[in-house]
Amino acid sequence: MNDTSSRIDVKVCTDASRPRDQGHIYVRAQQGRWQRLRRRLGWSLMLLFLLGPWLSWNGRQAILLDWAQQRFHLFGMTIWPQDLTLLALLLTVAAFGLFFITTWLGRVWCGFLCPQTVWTFWFIWVEQKLEGSANRRRQRDRGGRNADWLLRKGAKHLLWLLIALLSGFTFVAYFTPADELAYGLLTLSATPWPAFWVVLFTLCTYLNAGWMRTIMCTHMCPYSRFQSAMFDANTLSAAYDASRGEQRGPRSRNSDHRAQGLGDCIDCELCVQVCPAGIDIRDGLQYECINCGACIDACDQTMKRMGYRTGLVRYASENALAGRNSGRAHMRVWCYGVMTVAVLALLVLAVAGRSTLALEVVRDRHQLYRETLEGGVENTFTLKLANKSQQPQRVVLSVEGLEQPGWHGPQQLTLVPGEVTEVPISLSLRAEVASAQRARPILFVAGTEQDQVRTESRFLMP
Ligand code: SF4
Ligand code: SF4
Known part of the structure; x- marks a missing residue:
């Protein structure tokens, strides 16, 4: 049908x-x-x-x-x-x-x-x-x-x-x-x-x-x-x-x-x-x-x-x-x-x-080193710091690789969230610890409570 x-x-x-x-x-x-x-x-x-x-x-x-x-x-x-x-x-x-x-x-x-x-x-x-x-x-x-x-x-x-x-x-x-x-x-x-x-x-x-x-x-x-x-x-x-x-x-x-x-x-x-x-x-x-x-x-x-x-x-x-x-x-x-x-x-x-912290190191380009009146040697750097977190951070600065260096400049500071800042500092070595080595590798350290960042540089001598 x-x-x-x-x-x-x-x-x-x-x-x-x-x-x-x-x-x-x-x-x-x-x-x-x-x-x-x-x-x-x-x-x-x-x-x-x-x-x-x-x-x-x-x-x-x-x-x-x-x-x-x-x-x-x-x-x-x-x-x-x-x-x-x-x-x-x-x-x-x-x-x-x-x-x-x-x-x-x-x-x-x-x-x-x-x-x-x-x-x-x-x-x-x-x-x-x-x-x-x-x-x-x-x-x-x-x-x-x-x-x-x-x-x-x-x-x-x-x-x-x-x-x-x-x-x-x-x-x-x-x-x-x-x-x-x-x-x-x-x-x-x-x-x-x-x-x-x-x-x-x-x-x-x-x-x-x-x-x-x-x-x-x-x-x-x-x-x-x-x-x-x-x-x-x-x-x-x-x-x-x-x-x-x-x-x-x-x-x-x-x-x-x-x-x-x-x-x-x-x-x-x-x-x-x-x-x-x-x-x-x-x-x-x-x-x-x-x-x-x-x-x-x-x-x-x-x-x-x-x-x-x-x-x-x-x-x-x-x-x-x-x-x-x-x-x-x-x-x-x-x-x-x-x-x-x-x-x-x-x-x-x-x-x-x-890391929530950034550290960049810039050497003074005009003067590689300076001899002090006491016979020591001084190098100048600019440390560029950035707080990459969303909270304030207290930062402590130090250097590794030098014996008893003199630190001239701020060594502690507080960065607000997102702050980028430059810290000019000088490092000095006394005459008796300055060695014959012309360029000594050093490490700058920026530390907070939770974090530490290290950046390489060099300490130059005559
Ligand atoms: S576009 Fe969508 S509807 Fe058209 S042929 Fe492809 S799957 Fe089928
Ligand atoms: S393939 Fe497309 S045309 Fe053929 S029966 Fe399915 S829906 Fe209809």
């Missing part, structure tokens, strides 16, 4: 409902486990980003990347330009981490964590709330301009701009004290540069997430360009199982599609309609794909409606789709994983062993 009542409207994607229309992609909203995960991750990250500048630690902004002072305050720690090793290690961890994740899970960063994707989906959500579903939006855009169209478009762009302003403000608040910035903007008394950056980042967010969307990922993001070099046959990515799906075509729900020579793909094109990149996953792996999993959720939904097994589109590697064993090829993932952990361990050690 021909069961027309259960026949599914399989060809729902006509030209009129294709996601790409005159260059614009009308993304259809999709529910499902990957979209749930993406949304939860996205909202959590966004919340962290928005709250970040308002977190306080020991009475000061917990995360402040202070360009003007060239210091990064991260909770209780202050990173100085001298701590470039930490920054280099951090960037190395990030690079190896990205290699590791990409080789293993493909562009999962792009689909689930990248700010460009998170903000784009946020903007699409607003668009959907104000202008309706993808089909409704397309119809509205094709229909003439009227008051309803204008009102909805106006409200959407206004809301986009407000979100962009909040994002732009928050971003700049990581680089300049958040409360000062907020006060300056609200009272129109902000200095020109922070205000300029807020406006610039507001515009960038509005244009990137509102207008450019995946164009940014496809044509401008360097990561999308080099990530293919990290892919191998075992990398997981959203993939269509052609051996199961083909021959694609419409059919009745209760028909025996195998007997008709059809595969499991009913050609509904739902996977295409939900794709933010506007591509068809059935054409194979494409560089536009950001691995967001929307097509997987869409196809699973169709499979369930048809009573088929889910997973026709799924996260799978090339080897898994071809039924091949991944074997030793996973070595690359392991190598990147081990490197990430190793550099991370180095970073942790470097942070733990980092």
Whole structure:
């Protein structure tokens, strides 16, 4: 019996409902486990980003990347330009981490964590709330301009701009004290540069997430360009199982599609309609794909409606789709994983062993040494000290490598948090202990209650 009542409207994607229309992609909203995960991750990250500048630690902004002072305050720690090793290690961890994740899970960063994707989906959500579903939006855009169209478009762009302003403000608040910035903007008394950056980042967010969307990922993001070099046959990515799906075509729900020579793909094109990149996953792996999993959720939904097994589109590697064993090829993932952990361990050690005091010694360049009236020898130095902690530090200065030297200048001082100071001093040796050695290696020591730093120099004699 021909069961027309259960026949599914399989060809729902006509030209009129294709996601790409005159260059614009009308993304259809999709529910499902990957979209749930993406949304939860996205909202959590966004919340962290928005709250970040308002977190306080020991009475000061917990995360402040202070360009003007060239210091990064991260909770209780202050990173100085001298701590470039930490920054280099951090960037190395990030690079190896990205290699590791990409080789293993493909562009999962792009689909689930990248700010460009998170903000784009946020903007699409607003668009959907104000202008309706993808089909409704397309119809509205094709229909003439009227008051309803204008009102909805106006409200959407206004809301986009407000979100962009909040994002732009928050971003700049990581680089300049958040409360000062907020006060300056609200009272129109902000200095020109922070205000300029807020406006610039507001515009960038509005244009990137509102207008450019995946164009940014496809044509401008360097990561999308080099990530293919990290892919191998075992990398997981959203993939269509052609051996199961083909021959694609419409059919009745209760028909025996195998007997008709059809595969499991009913050609509904739902996977295409939900794709933010506007591509068809059935054409194979494409560089536009950001691995967001929307097509997987869409196809699973169709499979369930048809009573088929889910997973026709799924996260799978090339080897898994071809039924091949991944074997030793996973070595690359392991190598990147081990490197990430190793550099991370180095970073942790470097942070733990980092000194909160810096000492630099500069010799007097005009006079290498001076002979005293008593026949002794004197050398002059400038000790440059920096308190890299967020607490005041009492510093005691001394020298090692000389017998009973005379110390002329301050030997104890207190530095306020972040203070950099120069201490001019002279060292002298009496005639009877001055040796024939022309240059004696010495060590200047700056000590606090918790820490001691040593810096080498030389004591010169005639
Ligand atoms: S093809 Fe699938 S995973 Fe890739 S961007 Fe489109 S919807 Fe996301
Ligand atoms: S792959 Fe799935 S969602 Fe895409 S057209 Fe085929 S059945 Fe529909």
